[in-house]
Amino acid sequence: xASITRFRACDHLLNLNIFRxxxxxxxxxxxxxxxxxxxxxxxxxxxxxxxPTMTSGTIVNWHKKEGDTVNPGDVLCEIQTDKAVMAFxxxxxxxxxxxxxxxxxxxxxVGSLIALLAxxxxxxxxxxxxxxxxxxxEKPKNPPKPNCEVSSSEHxxxxxxxxxxxxxxxxxxxxxxxxLSPIAILGSGPRGLLLKGDVLHHIxxxxxxxxxxxxxxxxxxxxxxxxxxxxxxxxxxxxxxKIQNLTHEQEYQDLELSSMRRTxxxxxxxxxxxxxxxxxxxxxxxxxxxxxxxxxxxEGIKFSINDIIIKAVATALDLCxxxxxxxxxxxxxxxxxxxxxxxxxxxxxxxxxIVTDVLGRGVLEIGDMVRDLAERxxxxxxxxxxxxGGSFTISNLGMYGxxxxxxxxxxxxxxxxxxxxxxxxxxxxxxxxxxxSATLSYDGEAxxxxxxATFMSTLQRLLESPQSLLLGHRxxxx
Amino acid sequence: MxxxxxxxxxRQVHQQNKxxxxxxxxxxxxxxxxxxxxxxxxxxxKLEEGPATTVTLSRQDALKYYKDMQMIRRxxxxxxxxYKEKIIRGFCHLYSGQEACCVGMRASMRSYDAVITxxxxxxxxxxxxxxxxxxxxxxxxxxxxxxxxxxxxxxMYVKNFYGGNGIVGAQQPLGxxxxxxxxxxxxxxxCLTLYGDGAANQGQLYEAMNMAQLWKLPVIFICxxxxxxxxxxxxxxxxxxxxxxxxxxxxxIWVDGMDVLAVREATRFAIDHCATGKGxxxxxxxxxxxxxxxxxxxxxxxxxxxxIQEVRQTRDPITGFRERMLSTDLATADELxxxxxxxxxxxxxxxxxxxxDKEIGLDELTADIMSNPIDTRVRGVTAFDTLTHKRIGxxxxx
Numbered sequence: 098x099a100s101i102t103r104f105r106a107c108d109h110l111l112n113l114n115i116f117r118x119x120x121x122x123x124x125x126x127x128x129x130x131x132x133x134x135x136x137x138x139x140x141x142x143x144x145x146x147x148x149p150t151m152t153s154g155t156i157v158n159w160h161k162k163e164g165d166t167v168n169p170g171d172v173l174c175e176i177q178t179d180k181a182v183m184a185f186x187x188x189x190x191x192x193x194x195x196x197x198x199x200x201x202x203x204x205x206x207v208g209s210l211i212a213l214l215a216x217x218x219x220x221x222x223x224x225x226x227x228x229x230x231x232x233x234x235e236k237p238k239n240p241p242k243p244n245c246e247v248s249s250s251e252h253x254x255x256x257x258x259x260x261x262x263x264x265x266x267x268x269x270x271x272x273x274x275x276x277l278s279p280i281a282i283l284g285s286g287p288r289g290l291l292l293k294g295d296v297l298h299h300i301x302x303x304x305x306x307x308x309x310x311x312x313x314x315x316x317x318x319x320x321x322x323x324x325x326x327x328x329x330x331x332x333x334x335x336x337x338x339k340i341q342n343l344t345h346e347q348e349y350q351d352l353e354l355s356s357m358r359r360t361x362x363x364x365x366x367x368x369x370x371x372x373x374x375x376x377x378x379x380x381x382x383x384x385x386x387x388x389x390x391x392x393x394x395x396e397g398i399k400f401s402i403n404d405i406i407i408k409a410v411a412t413a414l415d416l417c418x419x420x421x422x423x424x425x426x427x428x429x430x431x432x433x434x435x436x437x438x439x440x441x442x443x444x445x446x447x448x449x450x451i452v453t454d455v456l457g458r459g460v461l462e463i464g465d466m467v468r469d470l471a472e473r474x475x476x477x478x479x480x481x482x483x484x485x486g487g488s489f490t491i492s493n494l495g496m497y498g499x500x501x502x503x504x505x506x507x508x509x510x511x512x513x514x515x516x517x518x519x520x521x522x523x524x525x526x527x528x529x530x531x532x533x534s535a536t537l538s539y540d541g542e543a544x545x546x547x548x549x550a551t552f553m554s555t556l557q558r559l560l561e562s563p564q565s566l567l568l569g570h571r572x573x574x575x
Numbered sequence: 576m577x578x579x580x581x582x583x584x585x586r587q588v589h590q591q592n593k594x595x596x597x598x599x600x601x602x603x604x605x606x607x608x609x610x611x612x613x614x615x616x617x618x619x620x621k622l623e624e625g626p627a628t629t630v631t632l633s634r635q636d637a638l639k640y641y642k643d644m645q646m647i648r649r650x651x652x653x654x655x656x657x658y659k660e661k662i663i664r665g666f667c668h669l670y671s672g673q674e675a676c677c678v679g680m681r682a683s684m685r686s687y688d689a690v691i692t693x694x695x696x697x698x699x700x701x702x703x704x705x706x707x708x709x710x711x712x713x714x715x716x717x718x719x720x721x722x723x724x725x726x727x728x729x730x731m732y733v734k735n736f737y738g739g740n741g742i743v744g745a746q747q748p749l750g751x752x753x754x755x756x757x758x759x760x761x762x763x764x765x766c767l768t769l770y771g772d773g774a775a776n777q778g779q780l781y782e783a784m785n786m787a788q789l790w791k792l793p794v795i796f797i798c799x800x801x802x803x804x805x806x807x808x809x810x811x812x813x814x815x816x817x818x819x820x821x822x823x824x825x826x827x828i829w830v831d832g833m834d835v836l837a838v839r840e841a842t843r844f845a846i847d848h849c850a851t852g853k854g855x856x857x858x859x860x861x862x863x864x865x866x867x868x869x870x871x872x873x874x875x876x877x878x879x880x881x882x883i884q885e886v887r888q889t890r891d892p893i894t895g896f897r898e899r900m901l902s903t904d905l906a907t908a909d910e911l912x913x914x915x916x917x918x919x920x921x922x923x924x925x926x927x928x929x930x931x932d933k934e935i936g937l938d939e940l941t942a943d944i945m946s947n948p949i950d951t952r953v954r955g956v957t958a959f960d961t962l963t964h965k966r967i968g969x970x971x972x973x
Contacts (some may be wrong), residue, residue: 145659
């Protein structure tokens with residue numbers, strides 16, 4: 098039909114201005130133009146995001162072939178998203194002109210061109226588009242990158258760490274002999290695995306010589322085993338310089354065991370495993386003792402709480418002789434005197450010098466002796482008889498702030514008292530009181546629980562009212 | 576207006592109507608200027624007579640309706656594609672398949688009638704006066720959007736159009752309120768309150784209907800029944816699927832929503848009913864949506880693809896209307912194709928602009944929050960940060 102008449106008949110149409118402007122612009126005569134508005138010839142179909150979290154997907158299969166007619170609502174292809182397989186429909190009408198990304202294409206980014214749709218009536222065979230497709234239909238897998246430089250890519254580190262863990266024994270042997278690092282060699286096995294052939298090839302290429310044994314670095318196995326751990330943190334940092342350094346540094350320090358320590362260790366082990374340890378704890382209110390000490394201090398007489406404890410323990414042992422026993426071979430012996438070993442910490446270990454005949458000495462004398470013994474113990478000047486013997490040990494960690502602990506019995510003794518520090522607590526009467534905990538570890542074979550309990554309660558009484566120290570045997574409750 | 580040239584007086588042209596012969600035709604180059612059609616019969620509830628089933632359509636109107644429906648269809652398709660490209664985020668509810676509803680209703684509305692609808696509102700936004708750029712740029716959040724990009728899909732407003740409401744059924748009592756306002760202001764304006772088949776079971780609808788009937792408010796409660804409330808079909812959701820009868824004491828009409836002329840006719844009848852003070856009316860417009868409920872719904876897990884294709888092929892509003900126009904020589908195929916091309920061009924340009932336009936700056940953080948700011952201080956992040964209210968443009972519908 099004549100386009101002239103049609104033009105005039107379309108005066109009223111809303112797209113009048115567009116007709117006129119295109120008409121004027123082209124400067125064409127009425128008879129020459131075929132279309133009223135500029136038209137697109139093709140519709141570019143891009144990879145849709147079919148789920149809110151989708152960034153790339155797989156085109157599973159195409160439902161339409163090139164040349165098929167497409168109606169609005171038709172399914173073009175099935176796309177596998179991160180969640181499910183969804184159908185990709187289109188609202189366009191036309192002919193499927195070209196498929197750029199075919200069936201079973203993985204990792205197609207959202208937004209990349211996948212096909213072209215020609216307008217109905219257009220020649221679809223010659224459909225072209227403005228930009229070239231960004232993604233090829235077959236994406237080859239990433240080949241393992243050779244890195245002689247230490248790279249900082251995370252992907253690289255992951256593979257390296259994997260490799261470090263899965264080296265064969267022959268490979269490891271070679272690496273060790275030639276002093277090589279597995280990272281520096283390109284692996285040609287599956288998933289980048291380092292093979293013996295790769296190492297041999299590398300050695301041959303570089304003309305390497307085996308490293309002399311004396312100057313060899315840390316054994317590769319242990320360093321590798323440790324290297325994987327810090328590598329995890331390196332992954333976060335993204336640097337791998339540390340890996341190289343670690344093989345030459347020491348990651349741990351050897352502690353030499355002195356003979357004294359060995360002896361202590363032997364004895365403690367024997368004691369703990371051989372003697373049936375039983376424990377008994379008691380809390381003592383030490384306000385009175387502390388006030389007493391303060392009063393004496395004001396007068397110029399100084400002694401420590403520990404000294405009083407030693408005196409009290411000795412008195413309690415005197416009052417409860419069942420707790421004052423030692424082993425002599427298979428025989429249980431009850432000594433008449435009370436000799437108390439006091440635990441002293443020295444640089445070379447724990448030593449227990451003995452304060453002999455505590456019952457016969459006053460607190461001040463006990464204090465002097467303890468101080469003297471401790472000083473000589475730290476200087477290593479104790480004589481044998483000064484730390485061998487004793488029927489009971491006291492260990493005091495109160496000065497370190499320890500509130501309660503239990504100690505290991507020193508054979509041939511049968512008991513040890515662990516004294517903690519005093520702490521402020523609310524007493525039964527609602528008033529605050531300074532409380533100290535003492536834990537008795539005793540030999541269940543030698544001392545019965547009742548005997549131990551009696552001893553502990555006696556000790557508590559003596560510490561809570563130190564005037565009882567004056568009373569002697571008759572003070573024992575029935 | 577359309578200039579009629581009577582060059583071919585008396586030329587008889589065959590009409591291929593549904594049943595009735597044309598009353599009179601003015602033909603120009605084989606094209607008619609008017610045609611008459613029959614619609615599906617309306618179902619009535621508590622009404623003696625209903626809208627006319629014979630409708631006349633002028634050529635100009637036909638082309639306008641066709642173009643509008645095509646614009647909405649393409650605009651929604653473009654929105655869907657933009658969403659799939661991740662340029663539109665968040666919610667996006669598409670109106671594809673339901674174009675005849677809004678186009679037909681708008682055709683009968685007067686300029687001072689109000690509309691309020693739910694979240695499937697892009698088609699309504701367009702038909703109430705926002706151009707394609709305004710809608711698409713709003714979806715992509717640019718400053719050329721109708722709400723300056725601050726609102727998005729469910730926040731589009733224009734004169735006499737009250738949105739865009741996200742909460743299901745929230746707009747039902749609001750619509751009754753708008754009708755009350757129109758009556759109070761002394762106009763004979765009517766408020767069209769649209770809701771879906773899912774929202775038809777909301778309690779506040781019946782509260783609003785009660786008040787509307789009691790006070791004879793000029794509100795038309797329109798249920799756009801597309802067969803599915805999200806993924807639930809109407810049979811599984813409602814004890815009574817005759818939504819036009821659900822108003823009980825409110826008269827109702829059942830309309831075929833895929834026929835733009837039937838919708839136009841029914842709306843004309845309803846507006847007439849309400850504007851003459853007879854009280855509210857319920858309309859059930861049976862339509863269909865091709866896409867899923869929203870962009871995160873593929874739309875095929877609760878219905879078969881065959882069903883969608885069947886509706887597309889037999890009941891599509893645009894193709895149905897096109898066939899009517901061609902069969903009665905209201906337009907030629909080329910003409911319609913040109914309109915299609917033009918629409919596609921306009922939408923393509925709108926998409927380009929929606930992608931490339933700028934967003935608003937941070938200085939608009941406190942802009943246009945209140946329509947009448949008595950106190951211009953706006954609270955910042957803490958009670959001690961104060962910002963100042965800015966006025967950029969007048970409030971819509973204030």
